[in-house]
Amino acid sequence: MTSSLWALYNETKKQTEDVVSSVTCSLLNPDAIFANNEMSLEDTEIYGFDYDYTLAFYSNRLHTLIFNIARDILIEEHRYPEGLRAYEYIPDFAIRGLHYDVQKALLMKIDAFHYIQLGTVYRGLHPVSDKEVIAMYEGSHVPMEQMSDFYGKSSHGHTMKQFMDIFSLPEMTLLSCVNDYFMKHNIDYEPVHLYKDVKEAIGDVHVKGIMYRAVEADIEKYICYGEQTHAVLRKLAENKKKMFLITNSPFDFVDRGMNYIVGKDWRDLFDVVIVQADKPGFFNDKRKPFRRVNHKGVLLWDRIHRLEKGQIYKQGNLYEFLRLTGWRGSKVLYFGDHIYSDLADLTLKHGWRTGAIIPELRSEIKIMNTKEYVHLMTWLQGLTGLLERMQVHRDAESQMVLKQWIQEREVMRLRTKNIFNNQFGSLFRTYHNPTYFSRRLSRFADIYMASLSCLLNYDLHHTFFPRRNPLQHEASVWSDQVCAGTSKTPFLTEIAQIK
Ligand SMILES: [Mg+2]
Incomplete structure (x- = not known):
């Protein structure tokens, strides 16, 4: 029996090699827009934007800046050990979408x-070893009631906080560095206090305006020049689309950035x-009225009856926004x-309708286009299929092969996993399953793309059609197609369709 198992193995491997060698790389387009839900730009009359990491992109130096300032706040204001200054920001340590167990001080990736x-x-x-993780969590499942609330915040009773923001990369890294320091020096500490202190220190970098002042003072160092963002806005304006901006950042900061990206007349x-x-409160809290800000940043007290072009408004809420603009629905x-x-x-x-900007897509797709990745995935599918079909052979020899x-x-x-990030792998997958992040992305975003500039590749009548991915009961087993001698595995069929 074992010789026929190995014959099958060799045959599948050969087919994998044939398939991979017939495939040219660069099959997936990193500048494409991907659809979770059918959506036509033809029907889209009004375009709204967030500012940070949507219109404005920041260089990695900003993460180093946030990390350094927050680390120093911990030392100087929260009396953390001076030795923490030896820690520098580690750019490739964390990825977005991770969960942090506040009580156990553990950072981890959780699937859908x-x-x-x-x-x-x-x-x-x-x-942490798998054995220890399984012992701590009595398996690897995290019950719903321990997960953070809808907005990823850890509130009462929730021990798992999800980091969804690109700005949270330095926060996760700082948490890990401080934990590392305490453990290395055998210092007894309360993880809950550490989490809150780091959160507060990172918050202070934003709230106290330290980050805003640093970026404004050296804009070329921190903001990536947004020629293509400007081109997208111009294209929409030329096509008579209405546009609006809703950001949590203060006006001076946005003004300086937009002057740099678009020019003086950006407004x-x-x-x-x-x-x-104050998003997400902006979308839920009906009580906050809009307030006009003059060009010197002074808040005015008059009641707002209209949202006028050329004016700047602070706070407000979406219900009022809908009432004043009439910009409703799809x-x-x-x-x-x-x-x-x-x-x-x-x-x-x-x-x-919603569009998610996921800058990580570009680097992940570039990795997926490498021959190494295509080979890995094709053979992984082939071998998994073999295992699935051959597990019926229960004799001892066959079981050794399996x-x-x-x-x-x-x-x-x-x-x-490691091909994307040594510690945490891909933002989108935990091995074969989608990540918790992916599941939320597919639920909340009609379309998603690496950057706004991807819109330049489509005309404004384009309809985005999601691909009809087979549900599990609709799909034939991946490996069967390799073993049956068809020319493509479903994985490759999938990339061919995207091409
Ligand atoms: Mg943003």
């Missing part, structure tokens, strides 16, 4: 079914500009990078 992805649990800067492009909106498309604070309420409660295949599969699964 609330399972921890083993191998992605970190205490400080070091991985001419927008019909309504709202700053310090003719409005709003872009943002924060899936919860920017997009969730709009899609769930208010019926606007055990070897399982080990080989484990090695490959690890490589498919």
